[in-house]
Amino acid sequence: MPWLLISLLAAVTATLAVGWIVDQALQRTAARHPAAPVWPLLRRCRIPLQLTVVSALLIAAKPLQRVFHLKRGDGAQHLLLLFLLASLGWLTVRVVAAVLEALLSRYETRIEDPARVQRVHTQISMLRRVVSALIVVVTVAVMLLTFSAMRAIGASLLASAGIIGIVAGIAAQSTLGNFFAGLQIAFGDTVRIGDIVVVDGQQGTVEEITLTYLVVRLWDQRRLIVPVSYFVSRPFENWTRRDPGLLAAVLLHLDHTTPVDELRTALRACLDRHPLWDGTEWALQVTDTTPSTIVVRATMTARTPDDAAQLRFDIREQLIAHLRDEHPHALPRLRTTDG
Template identity: 80%
Template sequence: MLRPLITLLATVVATLATGWLVDQALQRAAARHPDAPVWPLLRRCRVPLQFVVASALLLVARPLERILDVPDAVPHHLVLLLLLASLGWLTVRVVAAGLEAVLSRYETVADDPARMQRVHTRISMLRRVVSAVIVVVTVAVMLLTFSAMRTVGASLLASAGIIGIVAGIAAQSALGNFFAGLQIAFGDTVRIGDTVVVDGQQGTVEEITLTYLVVRLWDYRRLIVPVSYFVSKPFENWTRRDPGLLASVILHLDHATPVDRLRTVLHDRLADNPRWDGAEWALQVVDTTPSTMVVRATMTARTPDDAALLRFEVREQLVAHLRDHHPEALPRLRTGEA
């Protein structure tokens, strides 16, 4: 009885020592290569690695059979299942760390926000797909360790066609969303950070999964939209190629408005506003009516949020200037005898 306890204790010590040594090695590698993000990310794999080491040692040494005084097959099978689950867990962590390292590395060298959003979306979707595949394969391998599963394998294969048809019909919506998610990830129709308009509601894409998208609205509500919506229905994407937008302000003014002076005021206000990107601006009379004329001020901004705020601020500033310096420019209702 003493020997199995010593073996179990040695397994625990070896597991802790392995985790500590690997963690120290990763810390030294991170110190030698501070620009490489993969080493700090790999430190997250310490716990699943320790489970792999512990289950592997228990599988080889078999101290539990003697300690628990049970048939060898029961603890051996349980330890084998633990080893397979730990290997799947470790693989998921390693793949996630590798993909996050690629994304972090790309963020340090990329200077195009649109391309950065596209890469971030694809890597996020790829991580979810790979993780799902690893989980499915791990569970399948664990099930194959049961003798009952191997016994009914022939009958399962014989009925695979019928089961596949039934499952396909039952999971048609889920499979449609799954493939739609892959199409979004690699088709570049919508990305994380894009500003979209869905059913008349404007928001920013906050998260993309294999089955749904999370759109954050202007009032911080979250709109959950199935990914199949974005491949079957039209929607507006304001930042697909360029996050910048052209903002416009419409004013209905009197015909006596000094347009040249107002154009100069607009340029001065834009020059002092950090939301204007300095690319384009204009002020034009676009229409007239018997009592007013329609003046449109346009200006560019870097992001949709900046464009919206810039539009509000410019409208307020122009109206305030006309009220204080040119009150005759504000619309008036003329009455008089013919």
């Protein structure tokens, strides 16, 4: 009995020691290579690694088998084997996620183009989800194959795999369509995480892309959940696909006596003082007339859609204030005549 207790304590000590040694090795490696982000990320794998080690020791060590009354083919050993397989799957998912996140972090530090960074971010996020799902499926399949009943019906399942595949494909047509649409979005560069899009007349920012749906954060913080198949089968607006900059426009309905040249000068002065104008383009033009007013359009560029919206609001307010203070007759008014 003392030897059995000693063996159990030795297994626990070995498990903790392995976790500590691996963690210390990763810390020292990260200190020697601070530019490589993969080593700090791999420290997240400590718990699944320790679970894998302890379950492997319980299965392999004969003294420990006697402690837990483990015999070949009994339920306890089978349960421990399932636990080992699940731990291995968890460990593999963590390692793959750490490697992919490290690749993304390294890419972000080397590339200054935000459009390319967003594209790679979307692709790596989608790749991580696909690989994780594949690892889970394989792990579950291996765990099921440890049951003798599942091995016995394996031949019949393989024989009818064609029919089952056809039936499953018809039943899951919508799910498979969304899955392949998600891959097409990730690697076709039609929409990326962080893009400003307009879906069914609603503007928002792409917040998350999964294998089956896409999350758009609207201007009022609501979340619009859209199937990914929507973005490969229907038209939508992507304001930041190539360049996040945007042209903002302000329409003013003014009186025919408005001094357009002076208003144009006032617009340039307002833009020079405004921090959101990127200094690329601006214009003020009379685009239309009506029997009672003229339509003046002021255009200006900004770095992002959010900046363009705020710039549009501020310039409209400043131009109206300028006309109210300097040329009140330029504001539209309703004229009436007697007789």
